[in-house]
Amino acid sequence: MSYVIIGNSTAAVGAVEGIRKYDIETPIVIISDEPYHTYSRPLISYYLGGKVAEENMYYRSRDFYEKNKVKPILGIKAKSVDFDKKEVVLQDESKIQYSKLLIATGGKPFIPPLEGLDKKNVFNFIKFDDVKEIEKVAVKGSRAVVVGASFSGLKAVEALVQRGVNVTVIDIMDRIMPRVFDETASSIALKTLREHGVEVLLKTTVEKIIGGENAEGVILKDGRELPCNFIILAMGVRCNTDLVKDTKLKINRGIVVDDRMRTNIPDVYAAGDAAEGYNFIEGRNMEIAIIPNAYRQGETAGENMAGKERLFNKGFIMNSMPLLGLSIISAGLSESGEGIRVKAIYKNRENTYKKFYIRDKKLVGYLLINDIDRAGIYTDLIRREVDISLFEDRLGEEGFGFVSLPKEMRKERMLGG
Amino acid sequence: MENSNKVTRRRIYSREEVCVGCRLCEIYCIAAHSEYKNDLIKTFKKISKRRPLPGIIVEERKPISFGLQCRHCEEPECVKACITGAMQKNPETGVVTNDAARCIGCWTCILACPYGVIRRDYRERKIASKCDFCMENGGEPVCVKNCPNEALYIGNVVEESNMVEESNRGFREMEGRA
Numbered sequence: 001m002s003y004v005i006i007g008n009s010t011a012a013v014g015a016v017e018g019i020r021k022y023d024i025e026t027p028i029v030i031i032s033d034e035p036y037h038t039y040s041r042p043l044i045s046y047y048l049g050g051k052v053a054e055e056n057m058y059y060r061s062r063d064f065y066e067k068n069k070v071k072p073i074l075g076i077k078a079k080s081v082d083f084d085k086k087e088v089v090l091q092d093e094s095k096i097q098y099s100k101l102l103i104a105t106g107g108k109p110f111i112p113p114l115e116g117l118d119k120k121n122v123f124n125f126i127k128f129d130d131v132k133e134i135e136k137v138a139v140k141g142s143r144a145v146v147v148g149a150s151f152s153g154l155k156a157v158e159a160l161v162q163r164g165v166n167v168t169v170i171d172i173m174d175r176i177m178p179r180v181f182d183e184t185a186s187s188i189a190l191k192t193l194r195e196h197g198v199e200v201l202l203k204t205t206v207e208k209i210i211g212g213e214n215a216e217g218v219i220l221k222d223g224r225e226l227p228c229n230f231i232i233l234a235m236g237v238r239c240n241t242d243l244v245k246d247t248k249l250k251i252n253r254g255i256v257v258d259d260r261m262r263t264n265i266p267d268v269y270a271a272g273d274a275a276e277g278y279n280f281i282e283g284r285n286m287e288i289a290i291i292p293n294a295y296r297q298g299e300t301a302g303e304n305m306a307g308k309e310r311l312f313n314k315g316f317i318m319n320s321m322p323l324l325g326l327s328i329i330s331a332g333l334s335e336s337g338e339g340i341r342v343k344a345i346y347k348n349r350e351n352t353y354k355k356f357y358i359r360d361k362k363l364v365g366y367l368l369i370n371d372i373d374r375a376g377i378y379t380d381l382i383r384r385e386v387d388i389s390l391f392e393d394r395l396g397e398e399g400f401g402f403v404s405l406p407k408e409m410r411k412e413r414m415l416g417g
Numbered sequence: 418m419e420n421s422n423k424v425t426r427r428r429i430y431s432r433e434e435v436c437v438g439c440r441l442c443e444i445y446c447i448a449a450h451s452e453y454k455n456d457l458i459k460t461f462k463k464i465s466k467r468r469p470l471p472g473i474i475v476e477e478r479k480p481i482s483f484g485l486q487c488r489h490c491e492e493p494e495c496v497k498a499c500i501t502g503a504m505q506k507n508p509e510t511g512v513v514t515n516d517a518a519r520c521i522g523c524w525t526c527i528l529a530c531p532y533g534v535i536r537r538d539y540r541e542r543k544i545a546s547k548c549d550f551c552m553e554n555g556g557e558p559v560c561v562k563n564c565p566n567e568a569l570y571i572g573n574v575v576e577e578s579n580m581v582e583e584s585n586r587g588f589r590e591m592e593g594r595a
C-alpha cells in the first residue's frame with residue numbers, strides 16, 4: 001500500500017499533512033519534475049527582487065519529507081498513468097505503484113502563438129528556474145517588456161523595479177488587473193506604477209518578438225516597436241492536465257473533482273491549480289488558482305485518501321498583493337452583475353478604496369486598497385454566508401470590526417476559533 | 418493507525434460587559450514583548466521605533482469595548498493560507514505563531530483570518546504580527562493577568578490533536594519498537 005502524489009507544491013504539502021493526521025504509517029511518494037525541496041511559488045518574485053534568499057524560499061522545513069515519511073522523487077517527470085494497473089510511469093520508464101493517487105500538477109503558463117517565441121531571453125514567470133534565468137539578464141539599467149498586467153505580471157514588474165530594470169508592461173485590456181480592478185482601482189495602481197518609472201501600455205498587445213538569436217524587442221499591434229533586452233510573458237495560467245489528457249479521467253478545463261477531491265476514477269484524486277473544484281460563490285466547478293485553495297483542496301484530498309470523510313466545498317478566489325507600497329486585497333466576486341449591489345468608498349486624500357459586492361442579503365465579494373486591516377472579517381462573512389442585512393451600512397466604515405456586528409453575532413464569534 | 422486524540426487547549430476570551438476600555442492589556446502586551454521584558458517605564462519612556470505592536474486588538478465604540486486576540490484556531494485559516502509557510506500551528510502547544518524570518522508581509526493571513534487579529538508590522542521588514550500566547554513568558558498571557566476588571570479570562574477548549582509532530586512521535590515509537 002502506498003500513496004503517490006504527482007506534484008510537490010502547495011496542494012501536495014496539504015495532502016501530506018492531511019494524510020498524516022490519520023495515517024502515520026503508509027509510505028507517501030512525491031514525484032516532481034522540479035528538482036527543488038518544496039518551495040513557495042509566489043516567492044519567486046521576492047527572490048528576483050532580492051527580498052528573499054534561496055534558503056528562505058522553502059514552503060516547509062528541510063526535514064519535512066523525513067518527518068512525514070515521504071519519499072521524494074525530484075527532478076523527474078511523470079510520463080503517464082495507467083489507471084487500470086494503478087501505476088505511474090516516469091520519464092525513465094520506471095514504474096511506481098499506487099493504492100491512492102493524487103494529481104497535483106498545478107498550472108502551466110498560457111502562451112498564445114506568437115512569432116519569435118523561440119528566441120532567447122523570452123521567459124515565463126512561474127517557476128524557480130524561470131527567475132534563476134531572469135536574474136542573469138535583469139541587470140540594473142536593462143530594459144524589459146512584461147506582457148500581462150495581472151497578478152503575476154505585476155509581481156514581475158515589482159521585482160524588476162527593485163532590481164533597477166526599466167520596465168514596460170503591456171495589457172490588452174483597458175485597465176490593469178482587469179479581473180479584479182475597476183477604473184478607480186486601476187488608476188490608483190497606475191499612479192503608483194508610474195511613480196516608480198514603470199511604463200504601462202493598455203489596450204494593446206505584442207504582435208511579434210524581434211531580434212536575432214536573442215530577443216531584442218517587440219512589435220506592438222499598432223506597429224510601434226519597443227526595444228528591450230528581455231521579455232516576460234505573464235498572460236495567465238491554465239490547469240496543467242498534460243499528463244492525463246486523452247485518458248478516461250474526466251477533464252473539463254481542469255480535472256473535475258467532487259467535494260472530497262475525488263475524480264471520476266476510483267482511488268484517484270486531484271487538487272490545486274490542476275483541478276476544477278466547486279466555487280460556492282459562482283455556484284459551479286472552476287479552477288481557483290490560489291494558495292489557500294490549493295492547500296485546502298490538497299488537505300481534503302489527503303484526509304479522504306487516508307479514509308476520513310472530509311468535505312471542502314467552500315472554495316473561492318481570494319488574494320492579497322502588496323505592490324510597490326500599495327496593499328491590495330480582494331476576495332470573491334469582483335464584477336457587478338444581475339442581482340448584485342455594489343457599495344464603493346474612495347478616499348482620495350488617504351488613497352484608500354473599498355468596494356463591496358452584495359447579493360441577496362450576503363456579502364459575495366470585496367476589494368480593499370491600502371486600508372486592509374481586519375479584511376479577514378469580511379472574508380469570513382463571505383465564507384459563512386452570513387446574513388448582513390442588519391449591519392450592511394457598516395461595511396467599510398472606519399474602524400470596522402466585531403464591534404460593527406450585532407451583539408448576538410459578535411458574542412457567538414468571540415467564543416469561536 | 419488512527420492518529421487523532423483530544424487535547425485540551427487554553428484560549429483567551431473577553432467579557433465586553435466588564436471591559437472599561439483602559440487598554441492596559443495593550444500596554445502590558447507591548448512591554449512583555451519589548452526588549453525590556455515587562456518593564457513598563459523603560460518600554461514607554463523613549464519614543465522607540467522598535468517598540469512592538471500589541472498582540473491584542475481593543476475594539477471600542479462607546480459604550481462598548483472589548484479586547485480580542487488570536488484564537489489559536491483548531492483549523493487556522495491563516496496557516497492554511499500563508500503563502501510562505503511562515504505561519505504555523507505548534508502541534509504540541511496548539512499556539513499559532515509566525516516565523517518572522519520567513520514572513521514576507523504579503524498579508525494573505527490578514528485576508529484569511531476570520532477574527533481580524535493580525536497586524537501589519539512595518540518596523541524593520543514587513544511582517545505579520547499577532548498574539549503568541551506569551552509562550553516566552555511561560556504561556557501565561559500578560560493581558561489576562563493585568564486586566565484590572567477580569568474582562569479577559571482563559572477558557573479551555575477541546576481540540577483534536579493530529580498534527581505532523583504528533584505523528585512523528587508515533588513513528589519514533591514505532592521504529593523504537595521494531
Ligand SMILES: Cc1cc2nc3c(=O)[nH]c(=O)nc-3n(C[C@H](O)[C@H](O)[C@H](O)COP(=O)(O)OP(=O)(O)OC[C@H]3O[C@@H](n4cnc5c(N)ncnc54)[C@H](O)[C@@H]3O)c2cc1C
Pocket residue numbers: 006007008009010011012031032033034041042043044045076077078079104105106107125126127152155240243271272273274288289290291292294318319320500523525
Ligand atoms: C509569480 C506567482 C505569484 C503567485 N502569487 C500568489 C499569491 O500571492 N497568493 C496566492 O494565493 N497564490 C499565488 N500564486 C498562485 C499559486 O502559486 C498557485 O495557486 C499554487 O502554487 C498552486 O499549487 P499547486 O500545488 O496546485 O501546483 P503548482 O504550484 O503549480 O505545482 C505543481 C507542480 O507539479 C509539477 N508537475 C507538473 N506536471 C508534472 C509531471 N508530469 N511530472 C512531475 N511533476 C509535474 C510542476 O512542475 C510543479 O512543480 C502565484 C503564482 C505565481 C506564478
Ligand code: SF4
Pocket residue numbers: 417486487488489490493494495496513529530531532533534535547
Ligand atoms: S491568526 Fe486568526 S486564523 Fe490564525 S489562528 Fe489566530 S485567530 Fe485563527
Ligand code: SF4
Pocket residue numbers: 498499500501502503504515519520521522523524525526527544545
Ligand atoms: S504575511 Fe507572513 S505570515 Fe502572513 S501569509 Fe504572508 S508570509 Fe505568511
